[in-house]
Structure formats: C-alpha cells, structure tokens
Amino acid sequence: MTDTTQSLAPSASPAAPTPGRRGFRFLARNFGGIVGIAICLAIIGIAVFAPMVVTRDPVAIDFAKRFAPPSISWAGFGDTPFGADQLGRDIWSRVAYGARVTLVVSLAALLISCVVGVTLGLLAGYFGGIVDRVIMRLTDIQMAFPMMLLALMVVAVLGANMVNLTLVLALIGWTRFARVVRGETLSLRERDFMVSARAIGAGNLRILLRHLLPNLATPVIVVATLELARLVLLEASLNFLGLGVPPPAPSWGRMLADGRLYLQSGWWVVTFPGLAIAFFILGVTMVGDWMRIFYDPKVRTGR
C-alpha cells in the first residue's frame, strides 16, 4: 500500500527541473539572453574592480598625453588603451570609473522607484476608489511633465550632485512600476485565492504583503530590467547636460559632452564612453527581453 502511494505520488526528485534549472535551459536556447548577461556582467565587473583594471588615475591631468591616440593593440593594452582626452586623462580609466557612477546612480534610482512605485501601485490597485484615483492622477501628471524640465528644476534648486541625480531619476522612474503593479493587482484582487485568504481571516496588511506581493514578483522583475535601461540612458543624458555628478568625477555622459568639441582632434574621446553607454543599455535590454519572454507563459508553453 505504502509502496504504491509513494510511487504514484509525484515527489521532488533531483531530476525534476527546478525553476532555476529551467531558466538556465531556457537561457541556453536564447542567444540574446546570453549576450545580454555577458555584457552586463562585464560592465559590472569593470565597475567593481575599477581600481585594479585601470592603467592610470582617471582624474590625473597629463598635458604630455593630450589627445594621445588609443594604444590598445594585439600586443597589449599600452599606456592609454582608449587614448587620452583634451587634458591628457586616460579614457579607459575614466570609462571604468564612469561605470561606477552610472551603476550606482541608476541602480539606486531603480531601487527607490521600484519600492515607491510598487507600494503606490499596490495601494491603488487594492483599495481602489479615491486612493486609486489620487495615485493614478499623480502618475499622469508625472508622465505628462517634461522630464528634462523636471530634472533641471530639481538640480537648479537642490544643486548638482550624485544624490540629487539619483532622486531625480527615481522621481521619473516610479510611475511605470506603479502602473504595472496597479494593473496586476486589479486582476489578482478578483482571483479566487484572494477570497480564500480573506476567508481564513487575513487582514489587509497580510493580504498585501503575503498574498499579493509574491504574485507581483514576475512583472516587477521584467519592468525593473527594462526600466534600468531607460534610467541608464537618462543618467547619461543628465550628465551630458551637466545636471549630474560635478567634475572632475568621470561620468559617461559628461565625457560625451566634453569630447564632442574635439571630434576633429580625437574621435576616441567621445567614441569610447558612447560605446560604453550603448553596450550597457543593449545588454540590460537584452536581459530584460529574455526575462520578459521567460516569464511569459504564452511564449514558454510546451517546454
């Protein structure tokens, strides 16, 4: 008796694909996902290990090296692998340190906008009525307001530094989270297990945190990856306009802004930070796309 029950009962045998394993298998068949993850990991690695991978101090001025061309070749890195800018600063080192700024600012902004957006979206979707109307009108106002103007205002009032840059980006980013989470909550609220949860005596807080939030993980992860790409681009734009981190700290956007004046003297001054921005956004978008497809049951069925 016990034998048959045991053999019939599906058990968690080691061969059963876990979600992680399944994700890995799916990744193996998704070239874009692999490339995206590789790009992101490379850039994160450079940012984390910047002091070890750079060839020179990123803010050290050396007029002897003014507009030194890229020294990278099959033979090796050389002294200035990506060349030097108008003040003789090493572009490779500045790109590596710029990755730190971009990563820290955009990830912090992502985290803040995620927390704020998910919270407000949950409240709007769950409670509905006046709460919903107020929060959704706020997102409407936010989305209708030109973000560059908003950024300019905030920076003009508060001053240009990394904290304010992060806050501005978070202010721009939260609306997407709020909208997606609200929509998802509206549909989850009508599901049978929500009535079950209330029938076992769960209060609003318990339902919000224990029953709704875990169900929102998938859409939030997808929005977060796609949103990260947007925030990286915005961060670069704000730095380009001089609304970001103050000089001499290296940032990709500012390097573009400074280097565009010297396109004639050295194409490498703008090219490498530009490529860094492009590659990072490409990588993040590819990861986001892979995640979106991975979590989409319609695309994944049959496997």
Add this chain to the structure above:
Amino acid sequence: MSSKPPVLEIDGLTVRFDTPSGTVQAVTDVSYSLGSGETLGIVGESGSGKSVHVLAMLRLLPQGTSRITGRGVRFFGEDLLRLDAPTLRSIRGNRICVVFQDPMTSLNPVLTIGRQITETLEAHKSIGHAAAEAEAIRLLDMVKIPKAAQRIRQFPHEFSGGMRQRVMIAIALACKPQLLIADEATTALDVTTQAEIIDLVQELKRDLGMAVIWITHDLGVVARIADVIQVMYGGRVLERGPVDSVFYDPRNAYTLGLLQSAPSHIGSAASGRLTPIPGTPPDMRRPPAGDPFAPRNPWATPRCAVEMPPLRQVDNGTPGHLVAAWYDLPALRAHPQ
C-alpha cells in the same frame, strides 16, 4: 432539534447587488438555525443564492456593489453582520471555515502548501513557526496526503485537484472550527475523490464535533451526509426538513422536480426516466412578486404568482419539516386534475 444553543442563527438575511443593468435580488429573507454537530445540506440550482448567502454572512462579498441586510446572523450569539472588522477576522478561518468550490484557483500559486497552512495557524493562534509547521504536517497527514513532511515544501501546481481540495480542507480545519462551510467542495472532483473527501469530512465532524453546512447541487451527497436538507430557489428557502422526510415526502414542487431530475431511485418516475424541470430560473433583476418557482410549476395556484408563501410546518408531516407553498403537493399528486 436540539436543546443546545444554536451554532448559527440566520434571521432574515437579504443580499442585493448593484449592477449596471439594475439591482439583482440574490438572496431574500433567508432564515435558519444550525445546532452543534449538525449537518445542513443546502441544495438548489445555480443562482439560487446558496453560495452568495454564505459569502454574505461572512461579509466576503465586494463591499462597493453588494448590500446585505437582515435582522441578524448570530454565531454563538454574536451578530456577524454587526461585528467590527478585527473581531470578524478573528472568527473567519478560526471558528468558521469555508472550503470553496474550485481547488485549482483557491490556493495562492506562489506560496508553498506548508506556508498556506501555517499562515492560518499563525494568524489565529499564538504559535511559533516550527510548531505551526509540525501542525501543518499533522493536518496533511490527517487529510491523508502521503509524505506530508516533504509535500509542505511544494507549490499548489505540484498537487492534483483532489489533493488540493484536501489541502483546502486541511487549511479549513487547521484551527478546529465550530462551523465548516463546504461550498460545492466536491463538485469539481471525480466521484472517487468526492467519496473520499465526504468520508473525511464525516470522520472529522465526528472527531471535532463541528457543525457543517454542505452546499451542493448533488442530492446524492446530501442524502449521504446531511441531517437536515434545505432547498433554495431564486434566493429563497422553499423547503427545509430532516433529510428522510424531505426526500420521501417532498412538499414543494421544486423539491420534487429536483428529486425527479436526479439519477436516483428515490422519488424518480417508475419508468426510470429522468424528468427535467421545464423553464429557466427567474431573472433576479426583476424578482417575481410571489413564489419564484411559480412560472415553472405545473401545480401553481393563482395566488403563487402574486404572494410569496411563508415557510411553515407541513401538515401531518415530520416535526421540523417546513415548506413554502400555497398548494398541497401530496394531495395534488395523489389526485391529479
């Protein structure tokens, strides 16, 4: 029925829904009481108000669109309709538990089975996580889920429908409720699983001494488990009484129709053919003035269409057998005009 104070006493419960196409009169003036250890079977077709009145008395209906009125829904003397939200929450899932119809959608897909059971325990009892987990394993054992200790780590999609319904029952029984409401709890299951679940509930009812409300449209299930049967139609109670009395001596035409349309030897025509009830249920946006079943009732009297008959003790029948009818069904069946 018993001298003990009733577990549940519903008095004049009425539920209306505001919809874009008008007000729907879902439940009208439903009153009954239930003693401890008693099983009440509620039968009726879809839209008869049997599920809605349960959701209404626990105030689980959407607040914006539903309007619940009544003289009271007293659970051990406490009026559920007038309780404050925290007190009501402390009763839901603790002293009154509901097992819903669809086990496939009533469990949260992203939480483990164990978590969903321990959650109820942690919400109502001061119990540590480890103790709650041990209790969850014991509960799953009790509802006969093999290898419970491993299965509490699994997610609902790793369970079959019957297994999930057992899990729902385990969740419902976690706090040893005084009243269990099974809302079509076995309708979505195959007959073997259904029989197992019914046996399980019967067994647990004996062990825990709880009262049970079993909502179904399967008369066979009612015959097997209920002490008292209540027939609902169009949001009203049309007949109520001890199961044997109602099955062998139906006094309402709708009850008779249900019995004749059920594949059972009880009350069915001698030819062995099933007799369907003609017509369709009333549109509850415009509830009929009189007996809601009158338009489909071949024995309806002119009075049926205009005035709702009160629920009263049947003439020369079992005490406690109540019916709402203007006509005398046994007489009409004995002497057809």
